[in-house]
Each structure stands twice: as C-alpha cells, then as structure tokens.
Amino acid sequence: MGVSGIATAARLRRAGWRPVLIEKAPRRRSGGYFVALFGAGQAAAKRLGMVDAIHDRASMTRGLDLDRAGSSRPGMSYADMPGKPWLMLRSDVEKAAFSVLPDDVEIRYSTVPTAIEQDADGVDVTLLDTASDTTTTERFDLVVGADGLRSTVRSLVFGPHEKYLRRMNYMVAAFQYTGTPAGLAPGQGATLLEPDRSLWVFAFSDHDPTVMLTYRTDDVDAEFTRSPAERVRAAFGPKPLGNVLGDVIDALESADDVLFDSVEQVRLDSWHRGRVVLMGDAAWCVTLYAGMGVSSGLTGADLLGGMLERHPGDVGAALSAWERALRPYVGHYQDGAFADRRIFVADNRAQLLLRRTMPLLSRFKAGKRLADRIMRLEEIAVYKNADIVGALLTGPPERTIVGGTA
Ligand SMILES: Cc1cc2nc3c(=O)[nH]c(=O)nc-3n(C[C@H](O)[C@H](O)[C@H](O)COP(=O)(O)OP(=O)(O)OC[C@H]3O[C@@H](n4cnc5c(N)ncnc54)[C@H](O)[C@@H]3O)c2cc1C
Numbered sequence: 001m002g003v004s005g006i007a008t009a010a011r012l013r014r015a016g017w018r019p020v021l022i023e024k025a026p027r028r029r030s031g032g033y034f035v036a037l038f039g040a041g042q043a044a045a046k047r048l049g050m051v052d053a054i055h056d057r058a059s060m061t062r063g064l065d066l067d068r069a070g071s072s073r074p075g076m077s078y079a080d081m082p083g084k085p086w087l088m089l090r091s092d093v094e095k096a097a098f099s100v101l102p103d104d105v106e107i108r109y110s111t112v113p114t115a116i117e118q119d120a121d122g123v124d125v126t127l128l129d130t131a132s133d134t135t136t137t138e139r140f141d142l143v144v145g146a147d148g149l150r151s152t153v154r155s156l157v158f159g160p161h162e163k164y165l166r167r168m169n170y171m172v173a174a175f176q177y178t179g180t181p182a183g184l185a186p187g188q189g190a191t192l193l194e195p196d197r198s199l200w201v202f203a204f205s206d207h208d209p210t211v212m213l214t215y216r217t218d219d220v221d222a223e224f225t226r227s228p229a230e231r232v233r234a235a236f237g238p239k240p241l242g243n244v245l246g247d248v249i250d251a252l253e254s255a256d257d258v259l260f261d262s263v264e265q266v267r268l269d270s271w272h273r274g275r276v277v278l279m280g281d282a283a284w285c286v287t288l289y290a291g292m293g294v295s296s297g298l299t300g301a302d303l304l305g306g307m308l309e310r311h312p313g314d315v316g317a318a319l320s321a322w323e324r325a326l327r328p329y330v331g332h333y334q335d336g337a338f339a340d341r342r343i344f345v346a347d348n349r350a351q352l353l354l355r356r357t358m359p360l361l362s363r364f365k366a367g368k369r370l371a372d373r374i375m376r377l378e379e380i381a382v383y384k385n386a387d388i389v390g391a392l393l394t395g396p397p398e399r400t401i402v403g404g405t406a
Contacts, residue, residue: 001028001107003090004280004297005146006097007048011305012144013102020140021107022127024147028098031257032090033174033210034202038083039385040329041295044302045096047393053096056086057204063189065356066199068242070183076358077189078202078291081343082372083380085291089176089207093294116143116156118274142315143276144304146297149264151282157273167220168338170263170345171235172288173213173228175255177201181209182247192245193352197235198345199245211248212288214345220262228260229253263287263341265334271327272319279304286333289341292384296330299389306393325392332383336376 001023009019023029037045037054045051058079065075079087108127114135115126126137145153150161158164180186181201189203197215215235217223223231229252241249252258266285271278278284280297287293304322311318346352358374361367372378 001025002146002148002280002297003093003097003294004282004301005144006094006101007044007050007298007301008144008146008279008304009105010097010101011048011301012308013105015305015309017142017308019105021105022111022113023107023109024112024130026110026131028094030091030094032092032094033176033259034078034087034212035090035093035294036078036081036085036087036291037093038085038292038295038380040292040383040388041298042086043387043390044295044298045093047302048097048298049100050093050096053099054086054088054092056088057092057207058087059187059189059203059205061185061187061189061203063191063203064184066183066190066192066242066244068192068239068245070242072190073356074359075189075191076355077191078200079189081291082375082377083385085384087202087204089204089210090294093298097298113143113152113156116153116276118143118276120274123275141275142308144279145276145282146279148281149261149266149285151266151278153276154266154268154278154282157276158268158278164266164268166265166267168263168265168287168289168341169217169220170289170341171215171217171220171223171231172259172261172263173232173252174259175211175252175257177209177211177248177251177255179208181211181244181251183243190244193346193355194236195346195348195352199248200344201244201248211251212344213248213252214263216345217262223262227253228258231260263289265337267334271323275315277304277319277322284330284334286330287337287341289344290333290337291340292333295384296326296333299329300326303389303393306389325389329383329388332379336379336383339376 009021012019063075063077064072066072110131114128117124122139123143128135190201192199200212201209203209213232271283307318307322358371361371
C-alpha cells in the first residue's frame with residue numbers, strides 16, 4: 001500500500017480486475033516528506049483521476065544558500081529546478097491515490113507473502129497474517145509486487161536483494177520539521193551545501209517544511225549501528241554547526257518519524273516473470289536524487305491498467321508491452337540519478353562554485369545555454385516532463401514507444 005500499489009489497485013479495478021491489497025503494516029502508511037511530481041507523473045495522476053486531490057505546494061519565497069558561519073545568499077530551491085515540478089508531500093500523493101480506490105477493493109493489513117509459486121494459469125501465494133499468526137494459500141491471476149526497495153515479492157520470485165540492489169554510498173535522513181527552522185522565515189527554503197554532505201529545508205506555501213540531510217559514506221552498514229542524529233552529526237564533523245544546521249539536527253534528534261536509509265537503486269533485466277510483475281521502487285527504485293519515484297510509480301500503474309485492457313486474457317503480452325514502453329524512461333532516470341545526485345550533494349568545492357554561479361550565468365544568453373546544458377533541460381522536457389505513455393495509451397494498439405519517440 002505504497003503510492004505505486006494503491007494506484008495500481010485502483011487502475012486495475014477500473015480495468016475490470018478484482019485486486020486484493022496486501023500491506024505489511026497494521027494500517028495505512030500515510031507519512032511522508034518532500035516529493036516532486038514532474039509532468040509525466042502529473043499526466044498519469046490526471047488519467048488515474050487523482051489530480052484534483054493534489055496541488056502544488058511550492059513556496060514563492062526565495063530560498064537561501066547558507067553556510068555554518070551564518071552568511072546567506074539567494075539560493076536555488078527545488079522549485080527552481082528545470083521543468084518546474086509540483087512540490088508536495090508523499091502523504092499528499094498517498095491520500096490522493098487512496099481517494100480513487102473503490103470501496104470494494106479488499107485490503108488486508110498486517111499481511112505478508114511468504115511463498116509464491118506459479119504455473120501457466122495462475123499464481124499460488126502463501127500469505128501470513130502477522131496479527132493472528134495464520135497462514136493461507138490462495139490463487140491469483142496476477143501478482144503485482146509494489147512492496148518497495150527491499151521487496152519481498154522480488155526476493156521470493158527473482159532472488160535475493162544483493163543481486164539487484166546497487167548502493168550509491170550516500171545516506172539520507174528526512175523528516176517533517178514542526179514550525180520554522182531558526183533563522184528562516186515561514187515558507188522560506190534553504191540549502192547548506194558542503195562537499196559530500198548537505199542540508200535541504202524544503203519549504204511549502206501552506207505546510208510546515210520537511211528537512212533532508214544527505215551525505216556520502218564509505219561504509220553503509222556502519223551507518224545503521226547508531227541513531228540517525230548521531231550519524232548525521234558525525235558526517236557533518238566537529239566544526240560548530242551554526243544556527244540553522246544545529247537547530248535542524250536537534251529537531252532530528254527528537255522527531256517521531258524519521259526516514260533514515262541508504263540510497264540504493266534497484267536494477268533488474270526484467271521486471272516481470274510469468275504472472276508476477278514488480279512495480280515502482282520494488283522494480284526500479286530510481287532514488288530520490290532522480291526525483292521521479294512517485295511520478296514513475298504512478299506512470300507504471302496507469303500504463304499497466306492500459307496494457308491489461310489492451311491485451312485481454314493475455315497477461316504475458318500485457319506485461320511485455322508495459323515493460324517495453326516504460327523501460328527506456330526508467331533507465332534514463334536511473335542513469336541520470338548519478339549526475340542528479342550532485343544537485344543534492346556535491347563532490348567538491350569546484351562543483352559548489354559552479355552551482356553558485358548558475359543564477360549569474362543564466363542572466364546571459366550564452367551562459368543560459370551552458371546552464372541549461374548542465375541542468376539537462378532538454379532531457380528533462382522529453383523524459384520527465386512529457387506525458388511519456390500518453391501516446392501509447394491513446395494511440396492505435398500497434399504503436400510502441402521506444403527511447404522517447406512514438
Ligand atoms: C527523502 C526522499 C525524497 C524523495 N523525493 C522524491 C521526489 O522528489 N520525487 C519522487 O518522485 N520520489 C521521491 N522519493 C521516492 C518516493 O517516495 C518513492 O519512490 C515512491 O513513493 C514509490 O514508492 P512505492 O509505492 O513503489 O514503494 P513504497 O513507498 O516503499 O511502498 C511499499 C509498500 O509496501 C509495503 N511492504 C513492504 N514490504 C512488504 C511485505 N513484505 N508485505 C506487504 N507489504 C509490504 C510497505 O509497508 C509500503 O507500504 C523520495 C524518497 C526519499 C527518501
């Protein structure tokens with residue numbers, strides 16, 4: 001019952017299927033932090049009927065680029081990203097997806113799959129109800145594993161996590177800040193960028209900000225041996241933290257709901273096997289640096305419904321057409337995530353300097369062209385902001401999109 005799973009169930013119900021949603025947690029997981037919804041995700045959200053339930057929360061207040069010593073200058077916020085994505089909270093998208101889920105879709109909380117066996121006609125799934133400690137085996141026509149980065153469906157059907165997870169050697173701590181961080185005005189975002197580590201305050205026009213601290217590490221496993229705040233303090237080193245960073249790390253220490261994880265991609269040669277298909281982060285986690293996690297999850301859900309409608313009675317053909325259409329885009333997000341990472345956390349002072357000169361560069365024609373190239377403006381327009389599956393969903397059946405052209 002992440003965004004991808006709820007959206008898939010809603011779309012498949014509309015396509016005439018009777019989905020059963022399985023969630024490990026005892027209730028909905030409505031929490032969340034900052035997410036961006038690029039044009040591709042907006043188009044999918046529109047077709048899924050959930051676009052009216054979300055809105056762009058981008059703040060108009062100019063963000064600040066801070067340092068620990070207390071100096072600040074006008075900075076670049078995520079709202080200034082090329083493509084002008086809508087900014088919101090993950091919880092906004094989760095609620096919107098849930099709002100279009102018909103009441104007759106069965107939901108089972110505290111339930112996990114423990115075995116998945118398939119033949120040509122169906123899939124036998126053994127489900128453990130962790131609340132009552134009971135196990136049942138049921139047969140399904142299709143299994144969609146939308147169970148996130150460390151997917152159980154993937155490990156049961158495709159093999160162990162180690163085969164598919166690619167660590168980027170960065171950590172992220174994200175949480176909601178209550179109120180306004182010290183030194184900032186309400187609705188004002190900020191960045192504090194240093195080589196290999198950074199702080200981002202994502203401000204919204206009508207909601208408290210969320211905070212992200214991200215840093216490079218050589219030993220991901222060691223990161224999980226102490227509390228997030230302790231690890232973050234260690235990553236930022238012994239130099240005095242200053243007003244904003246100090247305040248934010250104090251808030252991290254007492255925050256109730258902290259996302260603290262290593263940044264990892266999921267790479268598989270195929271997202272489906274027989275009647276089992278992976279969706280969203282379980283299949284392709286592009287990482288937060290690509291900014292396309294929610295957008296690609298919604299697009300995948302929308303397209304899967306469309307392809308199942310187009311290939312009635314032939315799940316294999318539907319899944320193949322689905323993957324063929326989506327893979328060039330998702331591959332692009334994954335490959336681009338390594339360069340996009342530098343937007344969030346730079347490698348060295350030279351990159352930071354380049355980034356700081358971007359607003360100045362953009363004032364001149366030649367400089368703007370260079371800045372656009374560095375920010376990969378054209379690629380964003382084609383891959384992230386376009387309705388990447390719209391032509392396939394509305395065009396004649398034989399049309400297939402490969403590599404961004406129809
Ligand atoms: C700091 C941060 C910033 C981000 N920023 C962006 C952004 O700007 N833009 C963007 O598009 N994306 C962003 N993302 C990523 C985005 O939140 C996800 O990629 C997106 O929500 C898709 O998730 P999903 O539904 O596929 O998986 P998940 O959200 O992980 O959902 C999986 C669900 O499956 C359940 N589950 C797990 N295991 C089992 C099991 N064994 N049995 C039953 N249920 C199970 C989980 O409880 C969960 O409900 C960001 C992520 C982070 C950490």
